[in-house]
Amino acid sequence: MYTISCRDVGRDCDCVVQGETEEEIMKNAAEHAVKDHGYKEQDIMSSEMREKIKSYMRKS
Ligand SMILES: [Zn+2]
Numbered sequence: 390m391y392t393i394s395c396r397d398v399g400r401d402c403d404c405v406v407q408g409e410t411e412e413e414i415m416k417n418a419a420e421h422a423v424k425d426h427g428y429k430e431q432d433i434m435s436s437e438m439r440e441k442i443k444s445y446m447r448k449s
Contacts, residue, residue, distance in 0.1 A: 393418055393445050400426065411443070418442050 391414040395402035406421050408414025419433040432438060 390449050391446050392449060393442065393447070395421075397445050402426070411446070414446060415439065415442060 391408050391411060393406045393414060395404045395406075402425065404421060404425065406414060406418045408417050419428075419430065422428040422433055423430055433442075
């Protein structure tokens with residue numbers, strides 16, 4: 390299971406995004422960022438942003 394906490398990313402948000410696989414958490418994180426943080430989907434899917442999201446992932 391992978392998790393990303395919005396707080397770790399510096400967001401004032403208590404949400405923790407989870408996923409079984411890297412692809413799944415990437416998808417869930419993107420959905421959350423678009424829905425709740427006003428990002429555009431193409432911003433999230435840039436390789437730079439994907440690397441950033443990966444660096445915040447915690448495996449448990
Ligand atoms: Zn959030």
